[in-house]
Amino acid sequence: MEGTLAIGxxxxxxxxxxxxxxxxxxxDEAFGHEASRLKEYIENGPAPEVFSAHLEILEDPLLxxxxxxxxxxxxxxxxxxxxxxxxxxxxxxxxxxxxxxxxIDDLRDVCEGIVEYLDETCGNPFENLPDDAVVVAxxxxxxxxxxxxxxxxxxxxxxKGSTTSHVGIIARSRGIPFVPGxxxxxxxxxxxxxIDAGNSLVKINPTINEVEAFRNMMAKGNEVPETxxxxxxxxxxxxxxxxxxxKDIEEAIRNGAxxxxxxxxxxxxxxxxxxxxxxxxxxxxxxxxEACQGRPLTIRTMxxxxxxxxxxxxxxxxxxxxxxxxxxxxxxxxxxxxxxQIRAILxxxxxxxxxxMLPMVTRVEELIQAKELVEECDSSSDLEIGVMIExxxxxxxxxxxxxxxxxxxxxxxxxxxxxxxxxxxxASVSYLNDPLDEAVVRAVKIVVEAAxxxxxxxxxxxxxxxxxxxxxxLCELGxxxxxxxxxALIKELRPL
Amino acid sequence: MIAKKxxxxxxxxxxxxxxxxLVKLVKSFPGTQVTMSxxxxxxxxxxxxxxxxxxxxxxxxxxxxxxGPDEEKALAEVTRFLESF
Numbered sequence: 001m002e003g004t005l006a007i008g009x010x011x012x013x014x015x016x017x018x019x020x021x022x023x024x025x026x027x028d029e030a031f032g033h034e035a036s037r038l039k040e041y042i043e044n045g046p047a048p049e050v051f052s053a054h055l056e057i058l059e060d061p062l063l064x065x066x067x068x069x070x071x072x073x074x075x076x077x078x079x080x081x082x083x084x085x086x087x088x089x090x091x092x093x094x095x096x097x098x099x100x101x102x103x104i105d106d107l108r109d110v111c112e113g114i115v116e117y118l119d120e121t122c123g124n125p126f127e128n129l130p131d132d133a134v135v136v137a138x139x140x141x142x143x144x145x146x147x148x149x150x151x152x153x154x155x156x157x158x159x160k161g162s163t164t165s166h167v168g169i170i171a172r173s174r175g176i177p178f179v180p181g182x183x184x185x186x187x188x189x190x191x192x193x194x195i196d197a198g199n200s201l202v203k204i205n206p207t208i209n210e211v212e213a214f215r216n217m218m219a220k221g222n223e224v225p226e227t228x229x230x231x232x233x234x235x236x237x238x239x240x241x242x243x244x245x246x247k248d249i250e251e252a253i254r255n256g257a258x259x260x261x262x263x264x265x266x267x268x269x270x271x272x273x274x275x276x277x278x279x280x281x282x283x284x285x286x287x288x289x290e291a292c293q294g295r296p297l298t299i300r301t302m303x304x305x306x307x308x309x310x311x312x313x314x315x316x317x318x319x320x321x322x323x324x325x326x327x328x329x330x331x332x333x334x335x336x337x338x339x340x341q342i343r344a345i346l347x348x349x350x351x352x353x354x355x356x357m358l359p360m361v362t363r364v365e366e367l368i369q370a371k372e373l374v375e376e377c378d379s380s381s382d383l384e385i386g387v388m389i390e391x392x393x394x395x396x397x398x399x400x401x402x403x404x405x406x407x408x409x410x411x412x413x414x415x416x417x418x419x420x421x422x423x424x425x426x427a428s429v430s431y432l433n434d435p436l437d438e439a440v441v442r443a444v445k446i447v448v449e450a451a452x453x454x455x456x457x458x459x460x461x462x463x464x465x466x467x468x469x470x471x472x473x474l475c476e477l478g479x480x481x482x483x484x485x486x487x488a489l490i491k492e493l494r495p496l
Numbered sequence: 497m498i499a500k501k502x503x504x505x506x507x508x509x510x511x512x513x514x515x516x517x518l519v520k521l522v523k524s525f526p527g528t529q530v531t532m533s534x535x536x537x538x539x540x541x542x543x544x545x546x547x548x549x550x551x552x553x554x555x556x557x558x559x560x561x562x563x564g565p566d567e568e569k570a571l572a573e574v575t576r577f578l579e580s581f
Contacts, residue, residue: 053512053544057545060543060546061542063545091549092549095551096551099509106512
């Protein structure tokens with residue numbers, strides 16, 4: 001199968017520190033730097049009074065308090081400054097007078113100066129990444145996959161992390177072999193590495209014979225096992241695509257997906273300066289529907305929690321965000337914001353087949369409340385509304401959920417993590433993170449039976465479905481669809 | 497705590513430069529807390545951003561409060577400033 005074997009040269013990632021964020025400069029240094037810059041402008045610049053107001057802003061106790069609070073909540077210095085600027089700008093929103101409103105620009109100017117200084121040391125650690133590289137790192141973060149040119153990456157080897165982490169998912173969707181939990185101490189930049197991700201093997205500086213044998217294995221091995229193709233065809237299982245962008249949808253459909261089983265909407269809410277309006281969302285969802293070319297699109301409502309800061313959604317810091325305010329819990333606590341998303345989905349549903357999927361459901365009431373909100377937005381709507389089965393609670397009450405839901409989608413990664421009580425990012429308990437563990441298989445079985453008793457379809461949208469062995473078991477358990485992240489795998493399973 | 501109400505008289509209102517001067521004045525009374533309140537909200541007068549967010553235009557009524565060791569002097573000087581800037 002694509003994405004398990006690779007040959008390449010080791011390239012070890014060096015960061016300023018290993019937290020994944022650039023440190024280098026402190027807030028105090030950045031404020032000091034900005035102050036001296038402003039003082040120089042006041043003395044030599046064209047408009048000293050403007051910069052003297054800027055200096056006053058720099059010393060503003062409200063700004064300092066807000067930044068300190070943000071830092072205490074876990075933000076990096078630069079994030080804390082940006083978030084503070086945004087929050088304080090909000091105070092000016094109700095001001096009708098243009099002059100005073102324009103003071104937001106002064107605040108932004110000052111804050112951007114600080115952020116620029118803080119970020120200056122950052123740079124892109126992947127700037128000098130060579131071709132055909134095996135990226136070797138203590139740990140990678142999702143943002144790293146944006147910073148590196150994935151076209152140059154043959155494989156990724158990390159000490160921390162797991163195949164179901166976000167980096168693992170991204171690597172898989174790009175067909176890049178990924179070996180987490182590896183012993184990387186013996187690797188030096190430039191070493192030739194043989195990677196067998198399926199068996200978590202990394203061979204450092206192999207002999208010529210070993211390379212030869214490995215190349216032969218690659219020629220044969222990068223194929224989808226016939227058994228996986230068979231079990232999918234024999235059981236009449238649909239092959240859908242997972243997508244986090246319009247581009248992903250286009251690729252999945254181009255490779256023959258029967259539809260999109262999971263369209264993540266978080267990208268609309270994260271890494272942005274402002275919360276998207278209903279109109280912004282509608283435009284994206286409409287584009288997504290159109291990219292599906294008549295095949296069904298399953299839009300998952302925002303799956304955001306305390307671990308992902310999002311503009312306009314203030315989530316207090318939580319000790320354990322995976323057991324906290326996230327998914328449907330957060331959406332229902334912010335009904336006005338949730339209704340913007342619902343209305344955008346309803347409007348997009350006029351352009352094709354759209355289903356709405358709720359993440360992190362644990363009680364029937366959550367589904368009923370969400371349905372009521374849909375009803376409030378459009379009382380004549382016949383939008384299909386389904387739930388993700390990713391908590392043990394949802395699996396245990398799947399018979400009750402089936403009474404109210406139009407479909408189920410099992411999120412195998414989270415379901416495994418929650419059933420096994422094993423953090424999916426923690427390499428030391430990764431042996432428990434097994435979707436074929438008896439407990440997880442039983443949970444899936446309960447869900448499939450409950451769904452079919454009520455005549456509703458049940459799919460799987462977790463990455464585990466890409467594993468031939470897991471896929472075979474899921475097909476035999478009776479799931480109706482597998483939604484997969486890798487377009488290459490979709491292509492193999494659904495030859496055009 | 498002592499307090500006084502007044503109406504902003506300056507034609508341009510309390511814009512950035514005089515707001516900055518006001519903050520400097522307030523800070524010259526360390527230990528004394530000065531707040532300014534309008535119908536909208538009440539803010540700390542040592543924060544220029546907070547003061548500007550009040551959008552004090554000509555004709556706006558504002559209440560000044562001072563608490564602390566220099567409260568009388570602070571209130572008197574802040575009042576004089578706001579009536580004359």
